[in-house]
Amino acid sequence: MSGYDIKRELTRLDWLTGTISFGSLYPALHALHKEGLVTVDVRAQQGKPSRKVYSITEDGRQTLEQWINHSTGDNASTRAFVMRLMLADSHSMTGLITQLQQRRAQIITHREALKQNAGTAGEGVELGKRLMLDYGLVLANSELAWLDSKLDRLLQQPLASEGIRGD
Amino acid sequence: MSGYDIKRELTRLDWLTGTISFGSLYPALHALHKEGLVTVDVRAQQGKPSRKVYSITEDGRQTLEQWINHSTGDNASTRAFVMRLMLADSHSMTGLITQLQQRRAQIITHREALKQNAGTAGEGVELGKRLMLDYGLVLANSELAWLDSKLDRLLQQPLASEGIRGD
DNA sequence: ATGTGCATGTAACTGGTTACATGATTCG
DNA sequence: CGAATCATGTAACCAGTTACATGCACAT
Secondary structure (H helix, E strand, O other), X not given: OOHHHHHHHHHHOHHHHOOOOHHXXXXXXXXXXHOOOEEEEEEOOOXXXXXEEEXXXXXXXXXXXXXXXXXXXXXXXXXXXXXXXXXXXXXXXXXXXXXHHHHXXXXXXXXXXXXXXXXXXXXXXOHHHHHHHHHHHHHHHHHHHHHHXXXXXXXXXXXXXXXXXXX | OOHHHHHHHHHHOHHHHOOOOHHHHHHHHHHHHHOOOEEEEEEOOOOOOOEEXXXXXXXXXXXXXXXXXXXXXXXXXXXXXXXXXXXXXHOOHHHHHHHHHHHHHHHHHHHHHHHHHHHHHOOOOOHHHHHHHHHHHHHHHHHHHHHHHHXXXXXXXXXXXXXXOOO
């Protein structure tokens, strides 16, 4: 894709992925190119600046896979998790399962922390805090349910190597 | 609270609220003080730097209320929504209802965008994208259900001014 | 006519983190 | 005896945004 394409796609999925400005996207792309993680295919156009279509290199793919699997354990960020989900095709099925399991562990930890907060507070707590904790709890439980259903399905099939099917 | 307290509280609720480093928290507190939005109560201690307990001023409370109600419509950020939830005590019940309704509208918009993405893609889509869209959809629906249940309850009671009860 | 989409890029600015400085007390 | 908690603060650094520059094509 081109930088412009990437931005468009990110903007479309803004809610899930977040987006970045061109001011940081273009320089980032230049850096990746300099490091040899992507190649550029310059396609001239009349009237417009030439489209620069980037493709990932083997080196880049390796670096990416490294990133996907580097210490998800401590790193929380929902955004990073969504990114890893989106890149599911780039890692093995066991890798994907690991991602989901790690996320599951994180959410459980998080949920326990919330419960503890709610418990400590008791009844004298302000409406705001109660609302917030309830909100967090509900969302955590929904996400857990989702993770469990996905994990169930993925663990059922005796890893068919390349025949992963999500629905 | 003191800067230290604020950081501790934010760290405890990290998942929901996020946190900030002291390097930005302390200067921020200084700025608020200079602007007269908070007062400081310096409490000397032996061995430790004196604790500086901040309290919001009337001016600060007004500015805060202004922030709570300023254009939630376009401003998406889940973090900001959680913050507004937490500050529920600082605004009227009608204000709170407005917050929830605006959030509801946002999520619906977001969900539609996701559906459209999923529809456009069809079957040839990569596993990753399908997973991500499914994830987003499930969470959006859970949050909508939560919002609806809260709104139902709040709209039921004919605004008892100060007798809001969330559970 | 005015704005939106296409398409790239740089420079100034800003808001944050990281790293440092200081120092007593308590827990394992 | 080292690590964590308490408690504040500044300076250097970094990663991002905003604003600018360029310019055609198409729709309202």
